[in-house]
Amino acid sequence: MSRLPPLNALKCFETAARHGSFSKAAEELHVTQSAVNHQIRQLEHWFGVPLFDRQGRQTLPTPEGAELAESLAEAFGIMDGACQRIAKSDGKSNLTIAAIPSIATIWLIPRLPAFLKANPNIGVRLLHAIFEQPIDFEDVDLAITYGDWNQAPPTATKFLEGVSYPVCSAHYLTLAGPLREPADLLKCSLLHDFDRRPWSKWFKAAGTKIDDRLPGLLFEGFNLLYSSILAGQGVGLAPTAILADDLKAGRLVQLFDIPVLEEKAYFISEPANPRESRADDVAIFKAWLLEQAAS
Amino acid sequence: MSRLPPLNALKCFETAARHGSFSKAAEELHVTQSAVNHQIRQLEHWFGVPLFDRQGRQTLPTPEGAELAESLAEAFGIMDGACQRIAKSDGKSNLTIAAIPSIATIWLIPRLPAFLKANPNIGVRLLHAIFEQPIDFEDVDLAITYGDWNQAPPTATKFLEGVSYPVCSAHYLTLAGPLREPADLLKCSLLHDFDRRPWSKWFKAAGTKIDDRLPGLLFEGFNLLYSSILAGQGVGLAPTAILADDLKAGRLVQLFDIPVLEEKAYFISEPANPRESRADDVAIFKAWLLEQAAS
DNA sequence: CATAATACATGAATAAATTTCATGGAGCTG
DNA sequence: CAGCTCCATGAAATTTATTCATGTATTATG
Numbered sequence: 001m002s003r004l005p006p007l008n009a010l011k012c013f014e015t016a017a018r019h020g021s022f023s024k025a026a027e028e029l030h031v032t033q034s035a036v037n038h039q040i041r042q043l044e045h046w047f048g049v050p051l052f053d054r055q056g057r058q059t060l061p062t063p064e065g066a067e068l069a070e071s072l073a074e075a076f077g078i079m080d081g082a083c084q085r086i087a088k089s090d091g092k093s094n095l096t097i098a099a100i101p102s103i104a105t106i107w108l109i110p111r112l113p114a115f116l117k118a119n120p121n122i123g124v125r126l127l128h129a130i131f132e133q134p135i136d137f138e139d140v141d142l143a144i145t146y147g148d149w150n151q152a153p154p155t156a157t158k159f160l161e162g163v164s165y166p167v168c169s170a171h172y173l174t175l176a177g178p179l180r181e182p183a184d185l186l187k188c189s190l191l192h193d194f195d196r197r198p199w200s201k202w203f204k205a206a207g208t209k210i211d212d213r214l215p216g217l218l219f220e221g222f223n224l225l226y227s228s229i230l231a232g233q234g235v236g237l238a239p240t241a242i243l244a245d246d247l248k249a250g251r252l253v254q255l256f257d258i259p260v261l262e263e264k265a266y267f268i269s270e271p272a273n274p275r276e277s278r279a280d281d282v283a284i285f286k287a288w289l290l291e292q293a294a295s
Numbered sequence: 296m297s298r299l300p301p302l303n304a305l306k307c308f309e310t311a312a313r314h315g316s317f318s319k320a321a322e323e324l325h326v327t328q329s330a331v332n333h334q335i336r337q338l339e340h341w342f343g344v345p346l347f348d349r350q351g352r353q354t355l356p357t358p359e360g361a362e363l364a365e366s367l368a369e370a371f372g373i374m375d376g377a378c379q380r381i382a383k384s385d386g387k388s389n390l391t392i393a394a395i396p397s398i399a400t401i402w403l404i405p406r407l408p409a410f411l412k413a414n415p416n417i418g419v420r421l422l423h424a425i426f427e428q429p430i431d432f433e434d435v436d437l438a439i440t441y442g443d444w445n446q447a448p449p450t451a452t453k454f455l456e457g458v459s460y461p462v463c464s465a466h467y468l469t470l471a472g473p474l475r476e477p478a479d480l481l482k483c484s485l486l487h488d489f490d491r492r493p494w495s496k497w498f499k500a501a502g503t504k505i506d507d508r509l510p511g512l513l514f515e516g517f518n519l520l521y522s523s524i525l526a527g528q529g530v531g532l533a534p535t536a537i538l539a540d541d542l543k544a545g546r547l548v549q550l551f552d553i554p555v556l557e558e559k560a561y562f563i564s565e566p567a568n569p570r571e572s573r574a575d576d577v578a579i580f581k582a583w584l585l586e587q588a589a590s
Numbered sequence: 591c592a593t594a595a596t597a598c599a600t601g602a603a604t605a606a607a608t609t610t611c612a613t614g615g616a617g618c619t620g
Numbered sequence: 621c622a623g624c625t626c627c628a629t630g631a632a633a634t635t636t637a638t639t640c641a642t643g644t645a646t647t648a649t650g
Contacts, residue, residue, distance in 0.1 A: 003575050004371070005378060007302035008637075023597060035638045037599065042637095047381050048570035056646040057597060064381050071377030075370040076299070082366030083300060086342050086359050275343035280298050303608075317627065330609045332628065337607095351617045352626060592650095599644075608635070614628080620621105 005046045010072055012039035013051060017061045017069030087277035094123035095281050098135050099144040101128055102222035103266055107160075107242045108144070115288055122281045137271035141282050144289075149265035155272075157286070160241040160293050162264025164198065166255040167243065172232040173253050182206035182256060189234030190216030193225040198237045202260040241293075242266070300341045307334035308346060309371055312356045312364030382572035389418035390576050393430050394439040396423055397517035398561055402455075402537045403439070410583055417576050432566035436577050439584075444560035450567075452581070455536040455588050457559025459493065461550040462538065467527040468548050477501035477551060484529030485511030488520040493532045497555040536588075537561070 004010075016025035016036055026033040044051050051065035061069055099108055104126060112124065129135050135143045146162060166185060173179070176188050182203065190199055196214050203210045216234065219225040229236040229252065237260060246252040268286060299305075311320035311331055321328040339346050346360035356364055394403055399421060407419065424430050430438045441457060461480060468474070471483050477498065485494055491509050498505045511529065514520040524531045524547065532555060541547040563581060 002375060002379060003572070004306070004375060005572070006636085007306060010374065010378075011299070011302060021597080031637085032639060033598075034600085034640080038637075041599085045568065046571040047378075048572065049381060049384070052598095054598065054645095058646095059598070064384055067384075068377050068381050071373050075373040075377070078366050078370040078373070079305065080299060082363050082370070083305075083342075086344060086363050089344070089359055089362075273340065276341040277298070277300070277343065301607085318625080326608085327610060328627075329611080329629085333608075336628085349627070354627070593648100594650100595646100595648075597644105597646085600642085601640105603638100603640080605636100605638070607637080608633100610633070611631090613630095616625105616627085618624080618626100620623090 005043055006039075009039040009043040009046070011076065012036050013043050013065075014069055014072040014076055016040060016052070016059075017065060018073065020060055022059060083277070094125040095278065095285055096125045096127060096139055096141050097144065097285070098127040098129040098140045098142075100130075100146050102146065102226070103144055103160075103242055104128065105223050106226060110245070111292055115285070118288075119284060122284065124285070135269070137273075140271065141274065141278050142285060143269045144266060145269060146264065146266050148263050149267065150263055152265070152267050153269065155270065157268040157290070158265050159268050159289060160239070160266040162239045162241070162261055162266060163259045164202075164237045164239050164261045164264070165257070165259060166202065166235050167229055167238045167240065167247075167252050168235040168255060169230055169232040170250055170253050172234065173255075175232070176235075179255055182208045182258065185235055185255070186210070190214055191225055191228050191234045191236035192216055192218045193222050193236070193238075194218070194220065198260055202237060202258065205260055206256070206258045237261075239264070239266070300338055301334075304334040304338040304341070305367055306371065307331050308338050308360075309364055309367040311335060311347070311354075312360060313368065315355055317354060378572070389420040390573065390580055391420045391422060391434055391436050392439070392580070393422040393424040393435045393437075395425075395441050397441065397521070398439055398455075398537055399423065400518050401521060405540070406587055410580070413583075414579060417579065419580070430564070432568075435566065436569065436573050437580060438564045439561060440564060441559065441561050443558050444562065445558055447560070447562050448564065450565065452563040452585070453560050454563050454584060455534070455561040457534045457536070457556055457561055458554045459497075459532045459534050459556045459559075460552070460554055461497065461530050462524055462533045462535065462542075462547050463530040463550065464525055464527040465545055465548050467529065468550075470527070471530075474550055477503045477553065480530055480550070481505070485509055486520055486523050486529045486531035487511055487513045488517050488531070488533075489513070489515065493555055497532060497553065500555055501551065501553045532556070534559070534561075 012025065012029065012035075015028050016022050019025050019028070022036045022040065023033045026036045029036065040051065047064075049064050050062055051068065053060050053062055097108075108126070112126075116122070116124065127140065129143055129145055135145070137143070144159065149158060149162070152158075168176070168188070179185060179188070185203075186208070192199060192214075196216075196218065199214050199216070200210065217228060219228060222238075225236050226238065228234065229238065230246070235255065239261075240247060240254055243252055247254060268289065270282070274282065307320060307324065307330075310323050311317050314320050314323070317331045317335070318328045321331045324331065335346065342359075344359050345357055346363065348355050348357055403421070407421075411417070411419065422435065424438055424440055430440070432438070439454065444453060444457070447453075463471070463483075474480060474483070480498075481503070487494060487509075491511070491513070494509050494511070495505065512523065514523060517533075520531050521533065523529065524533065525541070530550065534556070535542060535549055538547055542549060563584065565577070569577065
């Protein structure tokens with residue numbers, strides 16, 4: 001096979017010819033107009049033949065350019081098809097998202113149908129990330145975890161605040177009577193996630209003296225705590241960010257404006273070596289996540 | 296169109312898959328094996344799928360790799376065809392060589408048929424370069440000129456020596472009788488090219504006292520001088536390098552081993568901005584010229 | 591008809607990708 | 621097992637691509 005011109009220049013040219021505009025091509029290729037211009041110039045010089053007619057505002061391919069563009073479109077089409085097939089042939093075609101159970105159940109799953117509807121070409125496979133256990137990024141395109149934001153890797157993207165407040169169901173509040181000051185909570189059923197220290201911290205922050213050991217149910221995992229709160233079994237400490245829907249709907253009520261666990265956050269992690277063939281989909285999903293979190 | 300992998304990596308891969316060998320691909324692409332390796336690695340990482348099975352000495356495409364390679368071969372084939380057509384569509388498809396008349400007639404034209412036979416895909420168009428007149432490189436891929444080598448541009452390639460010796464036809468030598476020493480030449484018909492100074496210089500170099508003005512025929516151009524020498528009309532000063540065939544065949548005879556015009560040379564010049572679509576052909580032709588000159 | 595507005599052109603500076611270099615390791619083969 | 625031939629790899633060097641900061645030309649527009 002004989003010598004080919006620089007392939008990137010050909011790609012630039014094909015795009016520009018398709019749009020009949022360097023600027024549009026630049027946009028499609030996510031580069032500046034200047035870059036496209038340089039590439040096409042290089043190509044014209046390579047051939048020694050002008051490929052575009054520049055007549056003022058109009059920029060149309062010359063006959064040679066048009067012919068070349070046509071063939072290139074075909075060639076790149078074949079390439080693209082083949083690459084798509086390979087990228088999807090490994091059975092991992094879907095975006096694989098690892099999320100800790102809490103956010104997966106409470107926040108992500110309810111929102112996911114909207115994403116799938118808006119992006120019908122992207123499939124999503126959802127895995128559970130076990131809390132504080134390293135994620136096998138071999139098979140994961142993006143992970144959503146919870147932890148101390150100060151200790152998160154610099155590549156992580158903060159996503160939702162982890163700051164927690166006392167929360168209970170609206171129904172429980174009517175039963176437990178008015179809760180005017182923090183100390184009133186000592187009369188309530190306290191619900192704990194894994195350990196009792198957050199509640200201790202909270203009472204300390206609230207300036208309420210407490211006994212050494214706080215009473216109340218201890219759950220193994222936030223989802224169980226959440227179910228318990230929802231069921232009206234008591235007051236739990238929970239990140240209000242992921243409960244926005246419940247709070248807005250009035251199912252849950254936040255008690256007092258005294259925060260705890262301010263340093264915690266939900267954040268997005270990405271593999272050190274992402275599969276670049278998924279890069280676009282990952283970027284779309286990530287943008288969607290952040291947008292959802294912001295609204 | 297969705298995101299494509301790096302195109303150069305695809306080209307590398309296609310070549311490697313076709314050869315079933317990284318080293319062979321490297322050779323075809325005129326790069327090192329290392330470069331091919333890096334590119335293919337990059338591509339495998341991009342897809343997240345291995346494209347080659349490395350089993351010791353064997354390096355064969357995986358099924359995915361084979362499928363991809365097939366499509367890529369087709370795509371690159373289309374590209375290549377299209378680029379060839381464009382490169383040749385400008386009516387300047389032939390290599391355009393500008394040569395000064397002397398070397399064109401005496402040296403190049405006799406050798407050209409062999410080149411064309413050995414390289415049937417390359418057409419050659421031969422132009423005359425006028426002596427000491429700038430060449431219009433817009434339309435010339437390679438020029439062969441004669442001049443002072445010390446003043447040649449640094450990009451020029453020396454090709455044949457321009458050093459000249461007294462030369463006459465074998466027949467003339469028998470007529471003019473034995474020519475034992477330089478002074479004997481003064482009795483001969485001296486033949487000049489453009490001006491009489493070279494002969495003056497020669498006699499000076501030979502240590503022979505001469506009158507102010509030398510007699511003899513003055514030709515406008517080396518080809519005329521050459522014809523005259525061949526016809527046995529006298530002794531001329533000529534670069535023996537381009538007369539190698541005549542000297543070997545015995546038609547011409549070199550007299551004395553006293554050189555003149557040592558600083559002159561025939562050399563190859565190339566355009567500052569070559570048409571890269573011709574680069575391969577130009578390189579082949581240039582290599583052939585140098586090889587012919589050396590033999 | 592001046593004035594934005596839009597699109598391509600260009601040179602220098604910067605950033606990124608590719609290639610080489612210099613090795614290492616693994617599998618044949620005589 | 622020594623010598624070949626391949627592929628693998630990290631760091632350095634080189635080449636290529638891109639941006640930035642402008643410039644020029646043409647087209648709309650009040």
